[in-house]
Amino acid sequence: MTSESTATKTSPPAILLILLIAGSFAVDSFLRFPIPGTNEPHYLCKAKHYWNPQWCEGDFFLESSNAHRFFYQVIGFFTQWLTLTQTVVIARLTGCLLLAIGWFRLLRVLTPGTWSPLIAAALYLGIAAFGNFSGEWIVGGIESKVFAYGFLFLALANACEQHWNRAGVYLGLTICWHPIVGVWGLLCALFALLCYAVVQRKSLNRTSLGLTTSQAIPAIGWLILCSLPGLIPALSLLQGGTPREEFSANFIQVFYRLKHHLDPMDFDTFSYLLYGLLLVVWFILRRKESSDFQFRFFQYFIAGTLGLACVGLLLGAGPRPATDMPYYAFRMSLLKFYPFRLFDSLLPLAVTVTVINGIYQRCFAPTENAAGSQQGSSRLAVVTVSLLSLALFGGVFYSAWAKPPVHKMTAQQRSDWLDACHWIEENTPESALFLTPIHQSDFKWYAQRPEYVTYKDCPQDAPGIVEWNRRLKYLRKWGQNYYNEGFDDEGLQVLKRETGITHLLVKRLGPFKTIEPVYQNPTYKIYQLP
Structure with missing residues (x-):
């Protein structure tokens, strides 16, 4: 040089x-x-x-x-x-x-x-x-x-x-x-x-x-x-x-x-x-x-x-x-x-x-x-x-x-998502554990609350990957088992007992027979498990 x-x-x-x-x-x-x-x-x-x-x-x-x-x-x-x-x-x-x-x-x-x-x-x-x-x-x-x-x-x-x-x-x-x-x-x-x-x-x-x-x-x-x-x-x-x-x-x-x-x-x-x-x-x-x-x-x-x-x-x-x-x-x-x-x-x-x-x-x-x-x-x-x-x-x-943004939401859906996350941050205890839509990726970023499992957040060690997969499969099976029954008290009690989940943030999951949403907007509903 x-x-x-x-x-x-x-x-x-x-x-x-x-x-x-x-x-x-x-x-x-x-x-x-x-x-x-x-x-x-x-x-x-x-x-x-x-x-x-x-x-x-x-x-x-x-x-x-x-x-x-x-x-x-x-x-x-x-x-x-x-x-x-x-x-x-x-x-x-x-x-x-x-x-x-x-x-x-x-x-x-x-x-x-x-x-x-x-x-x-x-x-x-x-x-x-x-x-x-x-x-x-x-x-x-x-x-x-x-x-x-x-x-x-x-x-x-x-x-x-x-x-x-x-x-x-x-x-x-x-x-x-x-x-x-x-x-x-x-x-x-x-x-x-x-x-x-x-x-x-x-x-x-x-x-x-x-x-x-x-x-x-x-x-x-x-x-x-x-x-x-x-x-x-x-x-x-x-x-x-x-x-x-x-x-x-x-x-x-x-x-x-x-x-x-x-x-x-x-x-x-x-x-x-x-x-x-x-x-x-x-x-x-x-x-x-x-x-x-x-x-x-x-x-x-x-x-x-x-x-x-x-x-x-x-x-x-x-x-x-x-x-x-x-x-x-x-x-x-x-x-x-x-x-x-x-x-x-x-x-x-x-x-x-x-x-x-x-x-x-x-x-x-x-x-x-x-x-x-x-x-x-x-x-x-x-x-x-x-x-x-x-x-x-x-x-x-x-x-x-x-290639639109990764969240693939309309402007209204994105606004409703942020609104639901901010409500959760302000109105739920920090110890709450959430079930969230599987393919979302930024719930913790906005809501500041822990999740049971999400598709995006996969661990990188072998035991963690296996457990991540087990949790996803469990939720899928739980949803299939109780979908026809309308997610009654028994289904919700099983979910809470076997996962520790205390709150649900859902878009299409439901209907729930015995609980009402503690908050909802045009796209999302938030439930607290009894």
Whole structure:
């Protein structure tokens, strides 16, 4: 790296670019994912309960194992003084800033031109707005993986520059924030180094890789040390149940609860077509990139993510039901580790890098007429940024139109839902335990009361997953048993005795013969069990 590029990183324009990139990420986040986002009640309520166990005490999910303990420790700290919404705003802005710093560092290594990182951010967000492969995303609501990807970008930037100690620190922090993202990132980085070493050994130009023993040992040490706060809780989940519970939990995760992330047979055709097109574009354009170490390392890293995705496809491909697949127990035990995650999130980044480099090579390369070339390049830069910005916002608006908010309610239903939750917060004891509509996701966020079980809030340890499934099945069976009888006193007494539920928040469940709602609005009714 030249001294000029190094100086640029610490100059005011670099700071301005980072803030512009962070602003782009933040605008995309707040516009496409209104608070609370898809997973924010899941993460933020857990974080608040981690610091204040009396809050929503008795909630099954909140009292389950803490898979992302480091996130709960850091972010949950702020929930003691701020509301959940205020905490999310601060966490989102912080996450976007960290992503922008990592993005700027990585793109400054991989692409030429002062404005390339900002152009790349616009192009990436435009691609992301049109879809993904396995439900993975980087810019959205706040959760542990947002911070993990920020540190992963920093790790990749330093690895491309062969600063191995710093790369080890950032990879350790990636694992700390999100073990799956971090461990897969580490394996892909090792794969990239191995590929580069093999290619260099076979080529006539046997240049040194630059990773000596004296550099490798401290890097590994930093990696292990920084990863422990997040890695230890995650590893403990792998040993938390009996073989029967592990088997059941794997099946529930892979082929039921998280099949949209883990089962390739459940991914829609558009996702395969979109990522097939991106892959073709990347394969074609990457051949024109330089053979310098940083480009080759990043290409091999992306190839590693592709290899993981191919393994996932082989593991998941087969007849359905899944029990008809040969060795399905072994295959689902590997699928639960999200083999598609990095490929899903980073292939659009790889395409973005190759597109930017292609644009620069064709349009921004110096010519004999330096003055005219500079003026033409400046005009072209303005046009390019404008077009990519339009593509970004067009993608955002298309996504918002094609994929409405996750609660899938009309404006009136949403208003009634918030009204019912606020009434519960103000008029029920904190010890109340609620039965709520199974597929809602933000009851605790607004009502501040514990729930018996909900589909969204699934634990991540084997015993917890099995118990979560048992509770859902119990409620389904209870509803079927007493539906024809009209949910009489006997049915309500059985429900309260076997679950501890004290209140019901229902939309269609009923009618109840012997109790009247303590509150109702046009959409929802609230009952207190006798």
